[in-house]
Amino acid sequence: MKTHAKALLVGVLASALSAPAFAYTINGVIPPGATPVVIHLPRPSRPILLRFTFIAPRKNAGVRYALNFCVGLAANPCGQPTSRVINVPEGQSRNTTFDSNIFNTRILVVGQGTRVAVPYSVRVN
Secondary structure, three states: OHHHHHHHHHHHHHHHHHOOOOOEEEEEEEOOOOOOEEEOOOOOOOOOEEEEEEEEOOOOOOOOOEEEEEEEOOOOOOOOOOOEEEEEEOOEEEEEEEEHHHHHOOEEEEEOOOOOOEEEEEEEO
């Protein structure tokens, strides 16, 4: 009986360790204005593909709004030719994938242009 329990435990541990468990959600608020907010991402222990879901939750901002999530160089993350800009209209989401190595030299920011604070959410798998 003890051997059977040990074998079962070894099987459970092996399957748990074989699947990557690197998933999290970051929520925040972007203050009014045009200055983007840097989103600090935890770094995986090894290079992997990260699946992002960028979300612009509904908020009564007085106007329709969209969030711009940008991955780029720290000096100008949204304005370089190599920058990746993901525009997410209010109440919608967008999915994309990045190699985790891109964040060795680039940052993730989110910006908006209304006169009120608006929320954002980023899911990473």
